Amino acid sequence: MAEPLLIEHAGAVRRLRMNRPQLHNAFDPGLIAALTDALLAAGADPQVRVVVLEGQGASFSAGADLQWMRGMAAASEAENRDDALALARLMRTLDELPRPTVARVHGPAFGGGVGLVACCDIAIGTPAARFGLTESRLGLLPAVISPYVIAAIGPRQARRWFASGEHFDAATAERIGLLHAVVPSEGLDAAVQRQIGLLLAAAPLAAASAKALVRRVAAGGDGAVLDADNAALIATLRVSPEGQEGLAAFLGKRAPAWAAPRQPE
Structure with a gap:
């Protein structure tokens, strides 16, 4: 079968x-x-x-x-x-x-x-x-x-x-x-x-986390809590290895490491 x-x-x-x-x-x-x-x-x-x-x-x-x-x-x-x-x-x-x-x-x-x-x-x-x-x-x-x-x-x-x-x-x-x-x-x-x-040109963690962010914001709730959560999220991403690489690549006018060409296995 x-x-x-x-x-x-x-x-x-x-x-x-x-x-x-x-x-x-x-x-x-x-x-x-x-x-x-x-x-x-x-x-x-x-x-x-x-x-x-x-x-x-x-x-x-x-x-x-x-x-x-x-x-x-x-x-x-x-x-x-x-x-x-x-x-x-x-x-x-x-x-x-x-x-x-x-x-x-x-x-x-x-x-x-x-x-x-x-x-x-x-x-x-x-x-x-x-x-x-x-x-x-x-x-x-x-x-x-x-x-x-x-x-x-x-x-x-x-x-x-x-x-x-x-x-x-x-x-x-x-x-x-x-x-x-x-x-x-x-x-x-x-x-x-x-x-x-x-999707492969986007940062892996950011692309993978996007739907969770959308779900949380769409659910609404207390505005102050939502603002605090979103501020904490962007702060975490900015200091993460992925965020640091993305910002460095943008400022250095180069492609980030994750956007390197990938060949099918």
């Missing part, structure tokens, strides 16, 4: 490719576990600076596997809760991964597949990409992925798409914030590679 997930190492880039093309990369417990483990490993590997998530075959991900759904329909409420928590752990691991992430969306993404796109820091798709949060058609809701989809597209858009279950195209996905860019299919790899290049 083929592995549900293919992992490729290319220098500082880790590519995770869902590998259930005959089922449009639909989720089952095996794929969920493989993705979670691979993300945890990437986040713990200091050599990894960028993670790319993609799908094999015609689709990015069709969401839940029908056989899996059939089995869970016959399971108890407690078993369904445990099953949903495994998917929730995958989504949170991806969303909070201490590495920048790029979704390469070459084809349809539905249900949990939309969740994966929303959890990535950068999402680039082609006109062939289509989307749908279709759970309401089955008497369900995209509850597990809702925090990430709402953060990506906003509450008002989420209310529409969660309730109607209708499909939408790549242009709509870009307009509402699920995709950052839509590019021709033949230009997708180049667009992804450009983003990888930009």
Whole structure:
């Protein structure tokens, strides 16, 4: 049986490719576990600076596997809760991964597949990409992925798409914030590679910490505490080895050490 997930190492880039093309990369417990483990490993590997998530075959991900759904329909409420928590752990691991992430969306993404796109820091798709949060058609809701989809597209858009279950195209996905860019299919790899290049040109610690900063600021809270935390963060970064190298390189009009050309391994 083929592995549900293919992992490729290319220098500082880790590519995770869902590998259930005959089922449009639909989720089952095996794929969920493989993705979670691979993300945890990437986040713990200091050599990894960028993670790319993609799908094999015609689709990015069709969401839940029908056989899996059939089995869970016959399971108890407690078993369904445990099953949903495994998917929730995958989504949170991806969303909070201490590495920048790029979704390469070459084809349809539905249900949990939309969740994966929303959890990535950068999402680039082609006109062939289509989307749908279709759970309401089955008497369900995209509850597990809702925090990430709402953060990506906003509450008002989420209310529409969660309730109607209708499909939408790549242009709509870009307009509402699920995709950052839509590019021709033949230009997708180049667009992804450009983003990888930009991420590798950024300081590793700064790029890896950016999402935590955004999450903390977006959560709001006491303004004085937020100001103090942000001042402490920039002070720490300025005196860190990375910050010192970045400032020295800028003042010396040279490239910082981390921006040296990298060759794929």
